[in-house]
Amino acid sequence: MLKIGVLGTGHLGKIHLKCIQLASEAYELIGFFDPNDEAAAAAAAAYSIKRWTDLDALIQAADVIDIVTPTVTHFELARKVISHGKHLFIEKPVTNTLEEAEELLALAQEKGVKVQVGHVERFNPALLALGGTPLEPMFIEAHRLAVFNPRGTDVSVILDLMIHDLDIIQSLVRSEVRSVSASGVAVVSDSADICNARVEFENGCVANLTASRISMKQMRKLRLFQKDAYISLDFLDKEAQVVRMYDRPEQLPDDNRMELETPNGKRYIHLSAPQTEPVNAIKMELESFAQSIQEDARPVVSLEDGYRALKLAYQIIEQMEERARTTAQG
Incomplete structure (x- = not known):
């Protein structure tokens, strides 16, 4: 059993604490670190677990550290964890910049530790239901719409929402990106709240993605078109x-x-609806990480996968900003 410590007890951090306790066959939850006294006291009381006030001591005592803190803090915390030679689960987006992610890639390879990035939609029942279905998509449509929530607006909608679909699409297409075009608008935040992007891959596949966090309704759908087949995934209703x-x-x-x-x-x-099984996706991703450590296997969502999704996200952000500058000048 792996000893695990959690960094961060915000909304998602609390969910991770609960899921780790449920995954008791894989992990022994030895405690958490959070510099916010109020949040820490609430978490310690709610989950009957130890609060560590010495971050380095917690890292030293653990086999695995789970980082569930704001994105801007990811790099420094992750670098400290990996430098201690500890395995790392880190929420998406993996870091705030590509340069930070590149440094973590090099450090993780040097230290020989496993790193998994929390792209939880890889464990959505709709995607899991496809199982062995042969997938060679040549056109993809993705719509990820959410009702406005101030939580998460410290980053653009691309890094907050669209990055889920960027990760999934790249895991399915498995081809290098040829070109990107994008446009977006900041409506209620300082960064983009809605964005549409078109991504073309070297193998000819085209993906058209829309993400919004100012929608009147929730939607998380992915549609795949390939020779002789159409595949529809509803991540919200968990149907395929x-x-x-x-x-x-x-x-x-x-x-x-x-x-x-x-x-x-x-x-x-022929129309089929592959059977979906209800799962606790966060518990499942954490358990899969424990398995990858125990079996010395590649994590389902590796640090390289997290880096690729982040890289494409920043290509989209760059194109979106370039379009906005061109429009303003014209």
Whole structure:
């Protein structure tokens, strides 16, 4: 069993504390560090766990540290943890800048520690339900809309919301980015609250993403289009649908199928809804990290994955800002 300490007891930090206690077969929760006395007292009382006032002492006592603090603090804390030779789970976005993430990559490799980034949507039942479904998307649409919440507005909507889809898309496409275009608007925050981006990959795949934190409704959907198939994922309702086209009726089940006349003759469409299993996604991602440590395997969402998502996020931010400057000058 791995000894784990948590840094940060804000909204998400409290959820992590609870999930770690539920993952008792993987972890022994030895306590937390939070410089905010009020938040720390509330967490210690609510979860009956020790508050450490010496950060270095907590890191030394743990096998794993879980960083659930504001993004601007990630780098310094992560560097300290990795320098102590401890494994690290760190919430997304991994750092505030690409340079910081690059330094952590080098340091983690030098120290030989495992790092997993908290892109929790990788553990959403809708995505997990696809299982062995062959995926080679050539066009992707992503919509991630949220009702305004002041929490999280310390970063742009790209780093707050869209980065989830950037991580998922790059895990599915597995091709280098060729070009990026984007536009966005700051409505109620100092940084962008709504953004649309178009990402083209070297293999020809195109992804069109929209993220907003000033919507009147919640939406988290991803649609994948590929040769002979359309796949719809609803991360909010945790549902998946697969529509696949076949040349011959004997290739598909009798249920949920229909004929389609095409210029090349009849083809056959089959609709399926892969079964989704309810999961505690945060508990699951933390357990998967423990497994990667114990089996000396690559984490499901590695530090490299977190860096790639951050890199693409900053490419989008750069293009969005360039478009805004061009528009202002014109």
